[in-house]
Amino acid sequence: MKRFDLGILRAIFKGDRQADRVVPPSGFTAQLTLFAAGAMAFLAVFALALSLASGRLAKVWGQELAQSATVRIVAPLDQRAAQTEAALKVLETTKGVASARALTDAEQEALLAPWFGPELAIDSLPVPRLIEVVEEGAGLDPVGLRLRLSAEVPGAVLDDHSRWRAPLVAAASRLRLLGWLSTLLIATAVGAMVTLAAQAALAANAQVIAVLRLVGAKDDYIARAFIRRFTLRALLGSAVGTVLGMTAVILLPDAGEAGGFLTGLGFAGADWLVPLLVPVLIGAVAFIATGAAARRTLRELT
Amino acid sequence: MIELENVAYSYGGGELLSDITLKLAPGSFHFLTGPSGAGKTTLMKLCYGALLPTAGHVRLFNTDVREMGRDDIAMVRRRVGVVHQDVKFLDHLPLTENVALPLSVAGRHAEAAGTDLEELMSWVGLTHRAGALPPELSGGERQRAALARAVIMSPDVILADEPTGNIDWEMSQRLLHLLIELNRMGKTVLIATHDLGLIRATKAHVQARVLRIANRRIQLAGADL
Numbered sequence: 001m002k003r004f005d006l007g008i009l010r011a012i013f014k015g016d017r018q019a020d021r022v023v024p025p026s027g028f029t030a031q032l033t034l035f036a037a038g039a040m041a042f043l044a045v046f047a048l049a050l051s052l053a054s055g056r057l058a059k060v061w062g063q064e065l066a067q068s069a070t071v072r073i074v075a076p077l078d079q080r081a082a083q084t085e086a087a088l089k090v091l092e093t094t095k096g097v098a099s100a101r102a103l104t105d106a107e108q109e110a111l112l113a114p115w116f117g118p119e120l121a122i123d124s125l126p127v128p129r130l131i132e133v134v135e136e137g138a139g140l141d142p143v144g145l146r147l148r149l150s151a152e153v154p155g156a157v158l159d160d161h162s163r164w165r166a167p168l169v170a171a172a173s174r175l176r177l178l179g180w181l182s183t184l185l186i187a188t189a190v191g192a193m194v195t196l197a198a199q200a201a202l203a204a205n206a207q208v209i210a211v212l213r214l215v216g217a218k219d220d221y222i223a224r225a226f227i228r229r230f231t232l233r234a235l236l237g238s239a240v241g242t243v244l245g246m247t248a249v250i251l252l253p254d255a256g257e258a259g260g261f262l263t264g265l266g267f268a269g270a271d272w273l274v275p276l277l278v279p280v281l282i283g284a285v286a287f288i289a290t291g292a293a294a295r296r297t298l299r300e301l302t
Numbered sequence: 303m304i305e306l307e308n309v310a311y312s313y314g315g316g317e318l319l320s321d322i323t324l325k326l327a328p329g330s331f332h333f334l335t336g337p338s339g340a341g342k343t344t345l346m347k348l349c350y351g352a353l354l355p356t357a358g359h360v361r362l363f364n365t366d367v368r369e370m371g372r373d374d375i376a377m378v379r380r381r382v383g384v385v386h387q388d389v390k391f392l393d394h395l396p397l398t399e400n401v402a403l404p405l406s407v408a409g410r411h412a413e414a415a416g417t418d419l420e421e422l423m424s425w426v427g428l429t430h431r432a433g434a435l436p437p438e439l440s441g442g443e444r445q446r447a448a449l450a451r452a453v454i455m456s457p458d459v460i461l462a463d464e465p466t467g468n469i470d471w472e473m474s475q476r477l478l479h480l481l482i483e484l485n486r487m488g489k490t491v492l493i494a495t496h497d498l499g500l501i502r503a504t505k506a507h508v509q510a511r512v513l514r515i516a517n518r519r520i521q522l523a524g525a526d527l
Binding site: 021 | 372373376377378379380384390391392393394395399403404406407408411451455
């Protein structure tokens with residue numbers, strides 16, 4: 001028997017009513033394969049949702065934090081305004097800086113409100129003044145800028161967000177990797193499950209195989225009957241599981257802005273097409289796994 | 303057509319058949335007889351590639367069986383109709399589909415549903431049982447159904463292993479006459495049996511060669527048959 005035959009693939013979808021009938025219907029393994037493929041597809045949809053959401057998050061965090069920096073002016077109250085002005089002048093002439101502006105008192109109050117409440121009198125407290133820096137092009141040179149600031153604005157501290165950005169992006173990237181790894185594991189588990197079910201079906205039908213061989217059936221014909229049956233079961237089960245999984249993702253409760261990462265769990269835009277590949281993937285795995293199991297069993301049953 | 307040359311077959315450390323030379327010419331009729339366990343079934347299996355000889359050569363339609371792949375053996379089986387005593391069917395399919403199975407596996411679906419099938423069912427007297435499942439058939443009906451399945455591809459050779467073992471005399475005579483009819487149509491027939499009455503009844507109608515397996519070897523049977 002050939003390792004891979006496009007004829008078999010064509011036959012899977014074209015069908016052969018007579019060939020389909022030579023393998024007796026086996027209710028339990030059929031239902032088991034359907035259920036397992038459906039459950040795996042459901043889990044795969046969630047793994048993909050996690051992976052794609054993590055990917056988006058890593059991208060957003062990476063881009064937003066990479067294109068901005070903060071200068072903190074830590075100075076006595078009477079020098080804070082002057083040092084802020086000096087720092088802004090330095091930033092205006094710094095290559096890679098698109099814009100720089102000092103946050104207003106209201107903005108700083110809003111930032112601190114979660115900790116100190118809305119009635120904070122910020123002008124009476126030694127709170128550092130924050131300067132928001134938006135970068136352009138290849139960005140600014142943090143080492144050079146720190147040197148200039150330390151010479152001209154002693155109270156200025158540059159935070160280029162790299163120490164925040166790196167672990168966040170790393171965590172999101174790792175989550176994305178885990179999501180894809182989970183999808184791969186699910187596909188492998190489907191392959192193992194279909195292999196076991198196909199082997200059990202082939203062993204249970206040894207007499208059928210003997211009769212088919214006696215009347216001149218080639219191994220391709222016998223294998224095709226089993227491959228088609230298991231591939232279609234896996235396709236059907238995984239299609240149902242995928243639809244249920246996507247529905248569950250749609251119905252995830254909206255946690256709003258406070259939800260943070262959970263708010264973004266799911267699919268966005270063209271990402272909705274990705275889970276539609278799950279039944280195709282599971283069908284392909286079932287096709288390959290059943291083919292391998294059939295080839296092995298038919299070789300042994302000489 | 304089917305040729306065995308100095309063939310030996312060993313199983314479980316013991317030699318079951320030794321130095322067997324046999325040639326089944328086109329249109330010939332043979333009986334293979336001998337005591338139970340003498341190796342009749344083994345010899346039959348060697349004749350359609352179900353077993354490989356441990357020594358010697360088996361040539362099926364001019365090709366040594368050792369040079370054949372599994373697909374080649376499958377093609378041989380489309381030219382050799384086999385009837386076993388314990389005939390096996392696909393129990394979930396009705397009789398007509400079982401009889402037409404060789405056509406289906408050969409991709410000849412139209413013929414599997416054609417009028418030739420009806421004629422064949424009528425020839426073996428099973429038209430009224432066309433929709434029955436194999437477990438619902440009697441021993442005689444199963445053997446006739448097996449014969450119909452064996453000849454539906456119009457094979458060159460019919461191999462029948464104890465075809466009358468499980469059926470009564472009247473039914474075995476009916477089956478025998480079907481086999482004789484096939485031989486008259488030019489088919490080569492080899493029947494393994496220990497039923498001497500069957501052999502005598504056949505020899506009254508056709509010229510049949512009787513071979514006996516004894517002491518692992520094959521020999522022409524005596525004139526008493």
